Amino acid sequence: MGRQTLTPLSKNVSGWYNDVVLQSGLADYGPAKGTMVFRPYGFALWEKVQEVFNKAIKKKGVENAYFPLFIPYSLLEKEADHVEGFSPELALVTIGGGKKLQEKLAVRPTSETIIYSMWKKWYQSWRDFPVLMNQWANIVRWEKRTYLFLRTTEFLWQEGHTAHTTEKEAKEMSLWALEEYRKLYEELFAVPGIVGIKSARERFAGAMETYSVELMMPNGKALQGATSHELGQNFSKAFDFTYQDKDGKSAYPWQTSWGLSTRSLGGLILTHGDDKGLRFPPMIAPIQVVIVPIIGDGDSKVTEYVEKIQDVLLKQDVRVKIDERDCSPGVKFNEWELRGVPLRLEVGPKEIVEKTVTWISREDGERGIFNVEDISDQVKQQLSMIQKQMLKRAHKSLMANTTEVNNYDEFKKKMKNSRGFLRAFWCEDKKCEENIKNETKATTRVRLLNEKKETGKCVYCGKKSSYRWNFALAY
Amino acid sequence: MGRQTLTPLSKNVSGWYNDVVLQSGLADYGPAKGTMVFRPYGFALWEKVQEVFNKAIKKKGVENAYFPLFIPYSLLEKEADHVEGFSPELALVTIGGGKKLQEKLAVRPTSETIIYSMWKKWYQSWRDFPVLMNQWANIVRWEKRTYLFLRTTEFLWQEGHTAHTTEKEAKEMSLWALEEYRKLYEELFAVPGIVGIKSARERFAGAMETYSVELMMPNGKALQGATSHELGQNFSKAFDFTYQDKDGKSAYPWQTSWGLSTRSLGGLILTHGDDKGLRFPPMIAPIQVVIVPIIGDGDSKVTEYVEKIQDVLLKQDVRVKIDERDCSPGVKFNEWELRGVPLRLEVGPKEIVEKTVTWISREDGERGIFNVEDISDQVKQQLSMIQKQMLKRAHKSLMANTTEVNNYDEFKKKMKNSRGFLRAFWCEDKKCEENIKNETKATTRVRLLNEKKETGKCVYCGKKSSYRWNFALAY
Incomplete structure (x- = not known):
C-alpha cells in the first residue's frame, strides 16, 4: 500500500477515485462483473453508519426485521409502475437445487412488494398502526459499468418501510427520514446536503412523491445521497392491503419507504479527498489517530511511551493505532495520509524528554504539541475541531458550486x-x-x-x- | 396473537414449534418456497447474537468485511470436494439486466472460494499474516422442506475466515472459534452444548477437520449448533494462494473457516419452550420485563407509577415494556407467556399503596414482591437468577438425554x-x-x-x- 502512484485529484477526479479506493484498501472489484468487495477498512465505514442510523431509527420506534432476498416475479408485477421501473435491472434465479424453477425469482432490487405482501397478512386493525420497520440488506440492480461504491450490481443499504392511517402522518414520517439522512451526512460525514422534492420524472417507480438529499461532488456533479418516498396508497391498493378503522370500515394505509446505501460512502470519499489521498472526518474514521514512533524500532522506552498513550486514548473510546512496522517514518506518513487518518501523533526522543507528542492534522497539515498529561482531552478536542473544519470546507465548496x-x-x-x-x-x-x-x-x-x-x-x-x-x- | 390454540410441546414437538414461532410473531414463511421472514421480535434475537459475537471477534483482532453475493460458477469448481458438496444445493442466476449470462452465477452457499480468490491478490508476504476476517451475510442453499429458522433456503450467518503461516496456529484459531460458540450458547442462550470432532463423513466439503457444537433438543434429536473447520492447505493449494515466507520462499497458508447461523435460534426456541409457549433467557430476550397494570385503564395514578418504574429500569439498560392495551390482564398474561418474556411485573391498587410490584418468573411461575425503592437492583438480580436456572434446567436435560x-x-x-x-x-x-x-x-x-x-x-x-x-x- 502507498507505494503506487496516486492520480492527482486536481487533474482527474475519476482516476483519483479509483486509485484511492484500491490503494487505501477500502474496496476491490469482485470476480463477477459489477460486484465489489468491501475490505475491512471500507466496511468499517458502513458499520459506523449502521451504528448511528440504528440509534436514530430505534429512538423513533422503528424496528429492524429481515425479509427474503428472493421475490417471485409475479409479486413484483403487482404494482405496474414499479415493475416497469425495475425489470430492466433484475438478476433472475431460474435454477434451484439442480432444477429449472417454475417461476423465476428476482433477487431483490428493493423490497416494497415482498414486505407489503406480508404486512397485508399481519396487520388488519387500526390498533396495529403505525407500522414502522427497517431492514439492512444487500440489493441487486444490474449495472454494466462498475464504479466502486457508487455504481455496483450488488450494494448494501437500509430500507425503512412504514404504514400509517393518515396521509399527514405518512408525509411527516417521510420528511422525518429525509431530515435524519441530512443530519447523518452533515454530522457523521461532514458533508452538507441540500434537501428537496424530486420532479415527477425523477420519482421512485411507484411513489407519489420522492424527496432526496443531494450532494455536490468536487467535479461539479451531483450525487443523490438518499431518498425518502411518500408511496401514498399506490402499493396498499396494488396489494389489497387494508385494515379496519375505528368505525369498523375498511381502509387502505398510507405508506412510506426510505433508503440510504453504500453509495453514500462514495460521496464521503469524493467530498473530502485531496491529492494526497483520503481525508476522513473523525466521527466516521475507522482509525482516528495513528501514533508513529520516529526513532529506531526496538527501543523499549519508546514502545512503553506510545503504548501508554494508546491505552489512555482507547479508554476514552478513541480509535487509535500504533504503527510500529519496520519501515521509515516517511513511508508511514504517506500511507496514513493516503488512508485519511485525521490525526497523526509523532513520538521522538525530544517528545519523550518533554513528555509531549507532536500532532499533525490530516485536514490542513497544521501541527502542534500535546502534553501527555492530559492527552485524551486534547486529542478529543482536536478531533472535534477537525470535524468542524471539514464540514466548513465542504460547505464553502457547496456554496461556491x-x-x-x-x-x-x-x-x-x-x-x-x-x-x-x-x-x-x-x-x-x-x-x-x-x-x-x-x-x-x-x-x-x-x-x-x-x-x-x-x-x-x-x-x-x-x-x-x-x-x-x-x-x-x-x- | 395469543388467541390461537398452541399445540402442546409435550404432545408434539414439531407442531408446537411451528405454532409458537408463528403465533409469537418471531417469523413467518416468505412468498418464495423455502424462504422465511424474520419479524422484528425474531430479528431482535439475531441482533443480540451479532452484538455479542462481534465483541468477541473484534477483541481477537478479527475484522468485518463484505464479499459479493454472486460467485462465478467456475470459482466454485476450483476445489473439487467443495463443488461436489454444494452443487446440488445451489440457486443459479442465469439472467441479468434482461440478458442471458455467459457464465451462470451461484448465489453464495458459503464464501470460501470468493474470499480466497481475493486474498490471493491482497496478501503475499509473511508480514500480512495472520489474516483474520469475518462477514455477516445471507446464504442460500436450496431446501425442499421449510422449517422456520432450522431449515430454510435463505438464512443469515457469520462466516469467519482466517489464514496462517503455521498449521499449529490455524488449529488454535479453529478451536478458539469453537470455544466462542460453546460460550455463546451457554452464556447468551443458556443452552449447554457438547464440543468435538466430526467424523470424515460428516466433515465440511473441502475441510481437513471439522469441529462442532452439538445441542440436544427436547425430542431427543441433536442439532448442529455451529461448526469450525481446519481447511489445511486444501483451499490455498486449489486457489494457488501463496506468500513469501521470512526466508523468501513461497509457501501455502493454513486456513480456517467457522460459522454460526440463524439456525441457532431454532435451538434456542426448542431448548427452553414449554406448553405455554416460548421461554427466553434474560440475556437474549428482546423484552426482558413486561409491566402489566391490573386495574382499569385510564387511571393516571397507575400510568404514572408504571412509567416511573419503566424509566428507572430503562436507565439501567433493562429491556422493559409496559402493556397498557385495552384488554383483560388474563389475555396479556397469556400473550407474554407465549412470547417468552422472562419476568412479568404486575401493578394493582395494593402495590401502589405498599410501593411494591408483584413479580412472576416465566421460568418456573414463581412469584414474589419487589420494593419500588430499589427495583432495578432486584429486577437485575432476578433476571440473572432466571438465566442461571434456565441453564441448569437445560443442562440437566442434556445429562438425562x-x-x-x-x-x-x-x-x-x-x-x-x-x-x-x-x-x-x-x-x-x-x-x-x-x-x-x-x-x-x-x-x-x-x-x-x-x-x-x-x-x-x-x-x-x-x-x-x-x-x-x-x-x-x-x-
Missing part, C-alpha cells in the same frame, strides 16, 4: 464548464425537463423544501414559473 | 425410543458408520474434544476401538 442562472445560454455555458448546482426557474413541464436533459445532460435534482415561491420565467421555454429548481449533472 | 451404550441391540432400542446422545465405541470405519445410519438413522455427531482414550469394542462390528463417539438422530 451553486449558482443562480436566469437564461438558457448562461445555463448551457455553466453546465459545460464549472457545472455545479444551477438554480433556475422551471415551469415544471416534462417537455422542458427532457429537452434540457437532451441538450445539456443536466437533470432536475430537487426543488428545495424551503424554496421560496417567486414569479419567474422558465429557463427553457420562458413560461411563467413559481419556483427555482436545482439542476445538475448526475454522478 | 445422554446414555452410554455397549451393544448394538441396546443402541437400536434406545434410538427408537428415548433417543438422545448415545455414547458408544466406534472403530472409525466408514462402513460401520454407514450401516448404523441406514439401520437406525443415527449419525455420528462428534467425538468429544476431551474424550478419554479407552479400549473398547465397536458397537457395530466389535472391532477394537479407542474412543466413544456421540451418536444421535440429526434434527
Whole structure:
C-alpha cells in the first residue's frame, strides 16, 4: 500500500477515485462483473453508519426485521409502475437445487412488494398502526459499468418501510427520514446536503412523491445521497392491503419507504479527498489517530511511551493505532495520509524528554504539541475541531458550486464548464425537463423544501414559473 | 396473537414449534418456497447474537468485511470436494439486466472460494499474516422442506475466515472459534452444548477437520449448533494462494473457516419452550420485563407509577415494556407467556399503596414482591437468577438425554425410543458408520474434544476401538 502512484485529484477526479479506493484498501472489484468487495477498512465505514442510523431509527420506534432476498416475479408485477421501473435491472434465479424453477425469482432490487405482501397478512386493525420497520440488506440492480461504491450490481443499504392511517402522518414520517439522512451526512460525514422534492420524472417507480438529499461532488456533479418516498396508497391498493378503522370500515394505509446505501460512502470519499489521498472526518474514521514512533524500532522506552498513550486514548473510546512496522517514518506518513487518518501523533526522543507528542492534522497539515498529561482531552478536542473544519470546507465548496442562472445560454455555458448546482426557474413541464436533459445532460435534482415561491420565467421555454429548481449533472 | 390454540410441546414437538414461532410473531414463511421472514421480535434475537459475537471477534483482532453475493460458477469448481458438496444445493442466476449470462452465477452457499480468490491478490508476504476476517451475510442453499429458522433456503450467518503461516496456529484459531460458540450458547442462550470432532463423513466439503457444537433438543434429536473447520492447505493449494515466507520462499497458508447461523435460534426456541409457549433467557430476550397494570385503564395514578418504574429500569439498560392495551390482564398474561418474556411485573391498587410490584418468573411461575425503592437492583438480580436456572434446567436435560451404550441391540432400542446422545465405541470405519445410519438413522455427531482414550469394542462390528463417539438422530 502507498507505494503506487496516486492520480492527482486536481487533474482527474475519476482516476483519483479509483486509485484511492484500491490503494487505501477500502474496496476491490469482485470476480463477477459489477460486484465489489468491501475490505475491512471500507466496511468499517458502513458499520459506523449502521451504528448511528440504528440509534436514530430505534429512538423513533422503528424496528429492524429481515425479509427474503428472493421475490417471485409475479409479486413484483403487482404494482405496474414499479415493475416497469425495475425489470430492466433484475438478476433472475431460474435454477434451484439442480432444477429449472417454475417461476423465476428476482433477487431483490428493493423490497416494497415482498414486505407489503406480508404486512397485508399481519396487520388488519387500526390498533396495529403505525407500522414502522427497517431492514439492512444487500440489493441487486444490474449495472454494466462498475464504479466502486457508487455504481455496483450488488450494494448494501437500509430500507425503512412504514404504514400509517393518515396521509399527514405518512408525509411527516417521510420528511422525518429525509431530515435524519441530512443530519447523518452533515454530522457523521461532514458533508452538507441540500434537501428537496424530486420532479415527477425523477420519482421512485411507484411513489407519489420522492424527496432526496443531494450532494455536490468536487467535479461539479451531483450525487443523490438518499431518498425518502411518500408511496401514498399506490402499493396498499396494488396489494389489497387494508385494515379496519375505528368505525369498523375498511381502509387502505398510507405508506412510506426510505433508503440510504453504500453509495453514500462514495460521496464521503469524493467530498473530502485531496491529492494526497483520503481525508476522513473523525466521527466516521475507522482509525482516528495513528501514533508513529520516529526513532529506531526496538527501543523499549519508546514502545512503553506510545503504548501508554494508546491505552489512555482507547479508554476514552478513541480509535487509535500504533504503527510500529519496520519501515521509515516517511513511508508511514504517506500511507496514513493516503488512508485519511485525521490525526497523526509523532513520538521522538525530544517528545519523550518533554513528555509531549507532536500532532499533525490530516485536514490542513497544521501541527502542534500535546502534553501527555492530559492527552485524551486534547486529542478529543482536536478531533472535534477537525470535524468542524471539514464540514466548513465542504460547505464553502457547496456554496461556491451553486449558482443562480436566469437564461438558457448562461445555463448551457455553466453546465459545460464549472457545472455545479444551477438554480433556475422551471415551469415544471416534462417537455422542458427532457429537452434540457437532451441538450445539456443536466437533470432536475430537487426543488428545495424551503424554496421560496417567486414569479419567474422558465429557463427553457420562458413560461411563467413559481419556483427555482436545482439542476445538475448526475454522478 | 395469543388467541390461537398452541399445540402442546409435550404432545408434539414439531407442531408446537411451528405454532409458537408463528403465533409469537418471531417469523413467518416468505412468498418464495423455502424462504422465511424474520419479524422484528425474531430479528431482535439475531441482533443480540451479532452484538455479542462481534465483541468477541473484534477483541481477537478479527475484522468485518463484505464479499459479493454472486460467485462465478467456475470459482466454485476450483476445489473439487467443495463443488461436489454444494452443487446440488445451489440457486443459479442465469439472467441479468434482461440478458442471458455467459457464465451462470451461484448465489453464495458459503464464501470460501470468493474470499480466497481475493486474498490471493491482497496478501503475499509473511508480514500480512495472520489474516483474520469475518462477514455477516445471507446464504442460500436450496431446501425442499421449510422449517422456520432450522431449515430454510435463505438464512443469515457469520462466516469467519482466517489464514496462517503455521498449521499449529490455524488449529488454535479453529478451536478458539469453537470455544466462542460453546460460550455463546451457554452464556447468551443458556443452552449447554457438547464440543468435538466430526467424523470424515460428516466433515465440511473441502475441510481437513471439522469441529462442532452439538445441542440436544427436547425430542431427543441433536442439532448442529455451529461448526469450525481446519481447511489445511486444501483451499490455498486449489486457489494457488501463496506468500513469501521470512526466508523468501513461497509457501501455502493454513486456513480456517467457522460459522454460526440463524439456525441457532431454532435451538434456542426448542431448548427452553414449554406448553405455554416460548421461554427466553434474560440475556437474549428482546423484552426482558413486561409491566402489566391490573386495574382499569385510564387511571393516571397507575400510568404514572408504571412509567416511573419503566424509566428507572430503562436507565439501567433493562429491556422493559409496559402493556397498557385495552384488554383483560388474563389475555396479556397469556400473550407474554407465549412470547417468552422472562419476568412479568404486575401493578394493582395494593402495590401502589405498599410501593411494591408483584413479580412472576416465566421460568418456573414463581412469584414474589419487589420494593419500588430499589427495583432495578432486584429486577437485575432476578433476571440473572432466571438465566442461571434456565441453564441448569437445560443442562440437566442434556445429562438425562445422554446414555452410554455397549451393544448394538441396546443402541437400536434406545434410538427408537428415548433417543438422545448415545455414547458408544466406534472403530472409525466408514462402513460401520454407514450401516448404523441406514439401520437406525443415527449419525455420528462428534467425538468429544476431551474424550478419554479407552479400549473398547465397536458397537457395530466389535472391532477394537479407542474412543466413544456421540451418536444421535440429526434434527
